[in-house]
Amino acid sequence: MIALLVRDMKLAMRAGGGFGLGLAFFLIVTVLVPFGVGPESGLLSKIAPGILWLGALLACLLSLDRIFALDWEDGSLDLLATSPLPMEGVVTIKALAHWLTTGLPLCLAAPLFGLLLSLPDTGYVWLVLSLVIGTPALSVVGTFGAALTVGLKRGGLLLSLLVLPLYVPTLIFGAEVARRGALGMDAMTPLLMLGGITAGTIALLPFASALVLRVNLR
Known part of the structure; x- marks a missing residue:
């Protein structure tokens, strides 16, 4: 499993879907917002949590279509399906590789980008x-959406349309946590809801993704 994780991370970097592309998109969104809404720091500080969360969400979308595409094209996905490693484990490793190469760098860069939007110190x-x-x-x-569209030509747009509605609860509670924290309010309730959503997706969606992949590989 560790070898598969390292391999997927290297593929993500080589295919241009690593942290560089996501961070560049995140930075562009953060820089363009003041041009669109004005440079007033009071307004920017109010909308900063939502903008930063939306930018991170959209940045995650950029590399979703590459999660299974490369393995599908070279036949590696068929080999993984017949390997001793369960398909649920394969899906989980690929989701982890995507988070390490995309999600984690966004988390680390968010405070720096928050400075550009005058995010309050408490946030x-x-x-x-x-x-x-x-x-x-x-x-x-996103891995579940990539499993649904694997093998489809130009499935990137369809993948975005499928995944974006499923992202809405995470966006709502994640932005609410950041907003309440920035205002000095109690943020534990939305934080617990956000944690529940993440735990539920991790517990259930790898099985759904594995089932979809088995159907697509028949």
């Missing part, structure tokens, strides 16, 4: 905490 810890807890759900849900 940085809650922003990072919400991203660390919430972004694994984005990777797991």
